[in-house]
Amino acid sequence: MTRRLRVDPIACAGHGLCADLLPDHIDLDEWGYPILDDGRRTAPLDPDEIRAARAAIAACPTLALRLDLESGGRV
């Protein structure tokens, strides 16, 4: 099952830690907020990237990142 990384734009405080931990999927905009790789709020992940994604999720100080099932349900 494909997983999708999602950022909660209200919870996100623009600390930018996630971009260091998942540089392949997350860039920061000019104000320091994450741009996920579909240019919006979510990014599809390969199975071998789940571990790194979980590390980014754990590192986010405001719990703004989460992993969804492709269909939208929460994991």
Added chain:
Amino acid sequence: MTAIAFRPRLLAGWATDASRDDLAAHLARHGPLPRLTPDALIARVDAAGLRGRGGGGFPTAAKLRAVAAGRRRRPVVVANGCEGEPASHKDAALLDCAPHLVLDGIALVAHALGATTAILAVHVGAADRVREEVAARRDRVPVRVEEVPGRYVASEETAVVQYLSGGPALPTTSPPRPGERGIRGAPTLVDNVETLAQLALIARYGPAWFRETGTPDLPGTLLVTTGGAVQAPGVVEVPAGTPVRAVLDLAGGPTELVQAVLSGGYGGAWLGAPAIDTALSHTALREAGSVLGVPTLLALPARACGLTQTAHLVRYLSGESAGQCGPCRFGLPAVADDLTAIACATRDAPAAADRLARRLGLVTARGACALPDGAARLTRSALHVFAADLRDHLRGRPCGGAAAAPLFPVVHG
């Protein structure tokens, strides 16, 4: 002018004697509410092809089914009559002229969904008059009228839900949408008041009657607010699919030469003069580079500077940001600054135009609500429709209207 050869439906009372239909007048005009099973009501709404009138145009039957299906707890019904869009007055006009159509719609969906709580949300100061009409009825599910703060984003559906749950009137992150988890966790149907009034007509007169006017994709009538350079700005009811020009004619026609029309409210998009015959429907306006959104048509006089007027509107939208999401909180003021530099034709204008192109991408689809998307859409359409002016401004040659004050209201609620 074929547009007026039809009878108003929602505003029938207003059209005949310019008065509000109280309960007696409403019953005399429309008769009592029909008794329909939940399935029969949803089937009628489906066959009628009713789309939401709150801006998105989503099929109403699909929303009803989704809330009915996910029923682990009793659903709540919310009629959204807040009308956060400053250019629009149609919901206020409807609640003023035909409040009982809205209340009928609420009663019908509350019954169909088995809801025991029904709330009519209106702007601050608008509750008392509607409460009088509510008090005259004997609805099985009593309607609570609640006032919501008069800010733009306060009437977005997740903000309404959070406010009516006891929190601040600010949007929340979705999913979950209100239909899944809304007021105090209950599945919540949020429908625009005009949507519910149309639904009340469909319940009485049926889908075939409803489809007698409008387009196959957008059946029925629309309440449209006109403003700007027209003789008689206000609210008119027209068949969906009526051309923009015909609606402006119904509003008395232009007061002076018009160069463009803003459709869809402040988060909508400009239509240039060549697009003046575009039909009022979601599809036709999208193809013309604009949106139906909340149907509003604001006529921009030729003497005005479209870039300057857009800068005023984007500055207003930026001030309405709830400041919760970084790309909206920081992005909208930056977009407004770039646009202002272009409008004033400063030396920085060419650099601002480059920054603006990049920033419009950065503010789109990255907030919890669609406010920044609307601001980006409005700005993009201005750069396109006023492209000739843009070239002059970037060469340091602004037009005559470049320093003018706002033509459209930009007062924060």
